[in-house]
Amino acid sequence: MEEGTTSALVRNGQGEVDIRTGRRQESIHVPLLGSCRFALAVLGFFGLLNMYAMLVNINVAIVCMVNRTSIYTIDNSTVISNKASNCFRQKDHNFSDESSIRGGELNWDPEIQGYVLGGFYWGYLITQMPAGWIATRYGGKMVTGLSMFVSLIFTLLTPFAARTSFIFAVIVRIVIGLSTGAVFPAMHSLLGNWVPPSERSKFTAMTYSGTQLGIVVTFALGSLMCAHGFAGGWPSIFYVCGITSFIWLILWMWFVSDTPAEHKRISREEKEYIMGLLADSTHDTKKKELQVPWLEIAKSMPNYAIVVSNITCDWGLYTLLTYIPTYMNDVLKLDITTNGLFSSLPYIVFWATVFCGGWLADFFRSRKLMSTTNTRKVFDTVAKLGPASMLIGLGYVDCSQTALAIVLVILAVSSAGFQYSGWVVNHIDIAPSYAGILLGISNSLASTTGIISPIIVGAITEKSQTRAEWQIVFYIAAGMYIFGAIFYIIFASGELQPWAKESCSNPSEEESTDNFLDNEDGL
Secondary structure, eight states, rough: TTTTTTOOOOEOOOOOOEETTTOOOOOOOOOOTSSHHHHHHHHHHHHHHHHHHHHHHHHHHHHHHHHHHHTTTTHHHHHHHHHSOOOOOOOSSTOOOOSSSOOOOOOOOOOHHHHHHHHHHHHHHHHHHHHHHHHHHHHHHHHHHHHHHHHHHHHHHHHHHHHHHHHHHHHHHHHHHHTTHHHHHHHHHHHHHOOGGGGHHHHHHHHHHEEEHHHHHHHHHHHHHHHHHHHTTHHHHHHHHHHHHHHHHHHHHHHHHGGGOOOOOOOOHHHHHHHHTTTTOOOOOSSSSOOOOOOHHHOOOOHHHHHHHHHHHHHHHHHHHHHHHHHHTTTTTHHHHHHHHHHHHHHHHHHHHOOOOOOOOHHHHHSSSSHHHHHHHHHHHHHHHHHHHHHHHHHHOOOGGGGHHHHHHHHHHHGGGGGGGHHHHHHHHHOOGGGHHHHHHHHHHHHHHHHHHHHHHHHSSSSTHHHHHHHHHHHHHHHHHHHHHHHHHOOOOOOOOGSOOOOOHHHHHHHHHHHHHHHTTTT
């Protein structure tokens, strides 16, 4: 098919169907491995790995940035209360020994730490919706590249800012949030243009599992750099994140294109394969005026199901993501190196869950074991009720049960990985052309939890960091998960919404293509 012409053939892995006659013909198989869309998934994976490294580096670094000796000795009554209600490591019998409490160079109390940790999300929520529109209109490649460039510059600036004042540190984190807030909507926009329906779950899982590996690498290596890194220890965490992100940026700008039609190295077979399967659900928003069906989006209950699911999942994950190192430090009394290793374990299993869940979801759909709608609901429910139950149990564990606490944290975090085959990919199901905009809307609203959660957790645990205080934190997160699961079960859908179809498609062609895709995907 020459560029600029319209083919009457819609392809899949086994053959192609003429949408005018419904007759299947033989075609060249276009496997995922080795393809240009696979290259996009790999680069997207490493891009999100670097993005999340820049997001969470402060969470592990703050454990060795803050002078906890100073904080503990501010109020002697707090010290006594803390000692009475929590068990200390064996070397902590002599409480007056400063080495018994980890000390850094910054005198930030829990309230200040909450503002620094939450600063990222103040910026993150602002750029989500405009980034979704810009990426849809002008392409996700440049939006992602520019966002990552700004993020890495300010990541490199973080140590200087933190040593200058906590206000400067908060401002830097806000700017990093502003820039990285555009990455997810832009990435979703790219996936909407590149991913055939039969590959959506596994493709999205492959790409977005980079976020979890970013957490694993940052927590594990960050703890080592805290103790043994260059430039004073903890600053090296930010420098390494900035440098690796710059290397990735060069590769991204060289190899990625917004659509298959624009890619310079894609094969003709793969281009026709992708564009044929997406013919009725995507359209070139660069070459015509972008008319977003805002009113229909605002009235869409499947969209609200995604929004509520995003908000409730993010509350639980941000609570865990932000405070796992602090929880293991203050409640389980783990030293910084052990803390980093155990904090990263849940996200290793999370990464495996995301990856395997994507392939499993597409297996169920392709074999017609479950419809797309039911697949999304089942995986989303597991991703919420699993963490909720584990968090409730975690609230009753103390430092004498460290192994049990770590197992519960691993199960809480890893079971949430099934959300990537639930609500996360659901934007692309219901509206591929507007997936970036829809994710921008839901993620913008959900990002408020990244602001509110650290402040609330800081306020709850400010006095003594006891197990009873952490029980309240975990109960709140579990309640959010349960509410989100119920709402999603009632209102979610995996069907392409009428307002998201290509308006210029011929109705008969649209119907033929839908029937073919239904047979292919088990919808």
